[in-house]
Amino acid sequence: xxxxxxxxxxxxxxxxxxxxxxxxxxxxxxxxxxxxxxxxxxxxxxxxxxxxxxxxxxxxxxxxxxxxxxxxxxx
Amino acid sequence: xxxxxxxxxxxxxxxxxxxxxxxxxxxxxxxxxxxxxxxxxxxxxxxxxxxxxxxxxxxxxxxxxxxxxxxxxxxxxxxxxxxxxxxxxxxxxxxxxxxxxxxxxxxxxxxxxxxxxxxxxxxxxxxxxxxxxxxxxxxxxxxxxxxxxxxxxxxxxxxxxxxxxxxxxxxxxxxxxxxxxxxxxxxxxxxxxxxxxxxxxxxxxxxxxxxxxxxxxxxxxxxxxxxxxxxxxxxxxxxxxxxxxxxxxxxxxxxxxxxxxxxxxxxxxxxxxxxxxxxxxxxxxxxxxxxxxxxxxxxxxxxxxxxxxxxxxxxxxxxxxxxxxxxxxxxxxxxxxxxxxxxxxxxxxxxxxxxxxxxxxxxxxxxxxxxxxxxxxxxxxxxxxxxxxxxxxxxxxxxxxxxxxxxxxxxxxxxxxxxxxxxxxxxxxxxxxxxxxxxxxxxxxxxxxxxxxxxxxxxxxxxxxxxxxxxxxxxxxxxxxxxxxxxxxxxxxxxxxxxxxxxxxxxxxxxxxxxxxxxxxxxxxxxxxxxxxxxxxxxxxxx
Numbered sequence: 001x002x003x004x005x006x007x008x009x010x011x012x013x014x015x016x017x018x019x020x021x022x023x024x025x026x027x028x029x030x031x032x033x034x035x036x037x038x039x040x041x042x043x044x045x046x047x048x049x050x051x052x053x054x055x056x057x058x059x060x061x062x063x064x065x066x067x068x069x070x071x072x073x074x075x
Numbered sequence: 076x077x078x079x080x081x082x083x084x085x086x087x088x089x090x091x092x093x094x095x096x097x098x099x100x101x102x103x104x105x106x107x108x109x110x111x112x113x114x115x116x117x118x119x120x121x122x123x124x125x126x127x128x129x130x131x132x133x134x135x136x137x138x139x140x141x142x143x144x145x146x147x148x149x150x151x152x153x154x155x156x157x158x159x160x161x162x163x164x165x166x167x168x169x170x171x172x173x174x175x176x177x178x179x180x181x182x183x184x185x186x187x188x189x190x191x192x193x194x195x196x197x198x199x200x201x202x203x204x205x206x207x208x209x210x211x212x213x214x215x216x217x218x219x220x221x222x223x224x225x226x227x228x229x230x231x232x233x234x235x236x237x238x239x240x241x242x243x244x245x246x247x248x249x250x251x252x253x254x255x256x257x258x259x260x261x262x263x264x265x266x267x268x269x270x271x272x273x274x275x276x277x278x279x280x281x282x283x284x285x286x287x288x289x290x291x292x293x294x295x296x297x298x299x300x301x302x303x304x305x306x307x308x309x310x311x312x313x314x315x316x317x318x319x320x321x322x323x324x325x326x327x328x329x330x331x332x333x334x335x336x337x338x339x340x341x342x343x344x345x346x347x348x349x350x351x352x353x354x355x356x357x358x359x360x361x362x363x364x365x366x367x368x369x370x371x372x373x374x375x376x377x378x379x380x381x382x383x384x385x386x387x388x389x390x391x392x393x394x395x396x397x398x399x400x401x402x403x404x405x406x407x408x409x410x411x412x413x414x415x416x417x418x419x420x421x422x423x424x425x426x427x428x429x430x431x432x433x434x435x436x437x438x439x440x441x442x443x444x445x446x447x448x449x450x451x452x453x454x455x456x457x458x459x460x461x462x463x464x465x466x467x468x469x470x471x472x473x474x475x476x477x478x479x480x481x482x483x484x485x486x487x488x489x490x491x492x493x494x495x496x497x498x499x500x501x502x503x504x505x506x507x508x509x510x511x512x513x514x515x516x517x518x519x520x521x522x523x524x525x526x527x528x529x530x531x532x533x534x535x536x537x538x539x540x541x542x543x544x545x546x547x548x549x550x551x552x553x554x555x556x557x558x559x560x561x562x563x564x565x566x567x568x569x570x571x572x573x574x575x576x577x578x579x580x581x582x583x584x585x586x587x588x589x590x591x592x593x594x595x596x597x598x599x600x601x602x603x604x605x606x607x608x609x610x611x612x613x614x615x616x617x618x
Contacts, residue, residue: 017302018351024299025354028292032361035288039368042281046375049274053379060173067177074182 162266169270172263176388179260186253190246191527197242198529200235202536207232261389268385275380282372289365293494303355310348317341366498420459421510422468422500429499430492465500472496525573526614535583538613542605576614580606 161171207228214221317338324334457471473496480489500506526534543550574582587602 021299021302021306021351024302025351025358028296028358029354029361031292031295032358032365035285035292036361036365036368038281038288039285039365039372042278042285043368043372043375045281046278046372046379049278049379050375052274053381056169056173056381057384059170060177063170063173064177067174068181071178071181071185074178 159262162263169267172266172270175263176260176267179256179263180388183253183256183260186249186256190249190253193242193246193249194527195529197239197246198533200239200242202533204232204235204239207235264385264388268382268389271381271385275376275382278372278376278379282369282376285365285369285372289362289369292362303352306348306351310345310352313341313345313348317345363497370498416462416464417468417506417510418459419457419461419463419468422463422465422506423457423459425506425510426468426472426499430495465506469496469499524611524614525575526579527573531574531579531614534614535579535609538609539602539605542608576609576611579614580609583609 159175162168164171211225211228214225320341321334321338324337463471473493476489476492476496480492584603584606587599587606
């Protein structure tokens with residue numbers, strides 16, 4: 001991309017610091033890709049944890065009924 | 076340590092010498108040689124349980140069938156120590172902790188119920204003692220028939236005092252039981268809280284790290300925004316220049332081919348700039364998508380976090396683990412937004428919170444926070460009761476901030492606000508969850524004090540005895556106004572309920588309308604008036 005941009009810059013010319021922009025765009029893209037990779041990983045982990053908690057909530061009512069039955073016998 | 080060791084600790088399997096399981100000693104029959112039939116029977120049963128369990132690799136595979144029920148019952152039968160050991164066994168520990176929590180909660184509830192019933196009984200006995208004492212004190216004539224009555228009453232009082240002592244001792248005993256159940260229950264809940272924190276903390280840390288990364292990214296990008304703004308301005312200026320040059324050239328009668336060549340040159344310069352601007356736009360879109368994903372992580376963490384449920388148990392609030400309030404399915408980043416309407420006042424409050432979190436603290440944020448009272452924020456012409464979608468609300472705010480902090484004078488603050496506005500309300504479910512939390516807190520705050528019915532009646536009796544003083548002893552009609560039992564007052568089935576001040580006033584007023592002994596209109600009016608005078612200060616448990 002840098003090569004292409006340099007070529008473009010030569011062709012078009014302009015007032016802004018094009019070299020700076022080309023380098024910055026590349027760096028920004030790299031940084032964002034890095035961040036997004038980590039975010040995707042955490043998103044997946046958090047979805048698994050959420051599913052597990054849902055499952056536990058579902059189980060909790062079954063176990064709760066059972067525990068109460070046993071406790072009723074105990075007392 | 077395996078499941079068997081936890082279920083049936085070695086010293087329980089073979090208390091005398093062996094520290095290995097029966098089957099490792101060459102078979103259950105050999106192992107039991109020389110033991111009494113009862114012990115062999117018990118251990119055989121235990122061994123069968125172990126075999127039964129061995130068939131199941133983990134409790135995850137169990138679906139709590141009748142067999143599982145029997146297994147858990149046997150665990151309880153074998154004692155708490157063995158049961159508690161399950162908390163160290165992966166896979167089974169979560170079920171064990173839930174089971175233990177509900178088990179002890181049930182026993183605690185039952186203990187509390189028994190205590191409540193005994194308190195009602197005790198209150199009846201104490202009220203009767205009080206009444207008999209009052210009657211004895213009120214008797215003018217201390218001889219003859221009256222004397223006999225006093226004697227009979229005194230005898231009854233002694234009997235009732237004994238009963239009262241007995242009930243008090245029983246309440247104390249049951250109280251100790253309740254405490255043990257509470258301690259046991261809390262032990263399991265605390266285990267679950269710890270496990271929950273171990274699950275949530277790393278996710279929270281990761282989320283914070285991503286937010287921090289994004290913040291750092293924003294900081295590094297901020298100085299470049301000027302360059303892209305400049306590029307945009309240049310592209311727009313070149314477009315204008317090209318259009319005006321083309322018009323002038325046409326008017327001057329230049330050849331079409333010559334015009335085309337010059338316009339082509341202009342277009343080259345313009346497209347070159349837009350190419351960078353497109354890249355910049357893509358970067359911004361990617362950033363927004365990441366922010367959305369972080370919001371989805373937040374929603375998932377809230378769904379995964381069960382600490383509220385556990386804390387409710389520890390605070391003796393009703394259990395929510397039956398999940399009366401199901402949390403929605405996966406937070407889907409790409410799901411289509413539902414345009415829910417919210418109350419403007421609620422959105423404004425959420426925005427204030429969001430604003431303070433997002434906008435750099437270095438700014439004079441106080442000036443930028445919108446205030447409002449009496450249900451209206453005049454600065455942004457917003458009625459707090461007005462229903463609107465998040466987009467409508469953001470548009471209103473955006474217009475307001477643009478006027479108040481123009482880009483040319485408050486560039487950085489305006490940029491901060493724009494970014495905060497962009498990230499506000501991306502996840503409607505999160506907003507709804509926040510509002511639900513507020514509602515719950517508000518409900519908690521507004522709850523009026525309530526008393527068990529027997530305490531409420533005693534507070535009333537104390538109140539009228541304070542108001543009427545000696546008159547209560549000397550006036551037979553007035554003495555009858557003392558309410559003797561909760562059953563007489565609200566009906567026998569309702570004696571264990573809790574009531575508030577207003578409810579008590581209503582019931583008392585209704586009660587005196589029909590109570591024998593209050594046929595005297597003057598007395599009734601006076602009582603009804605006192606009923607109105609009965610205040611929150613008087614509505615307190617017995618002194």
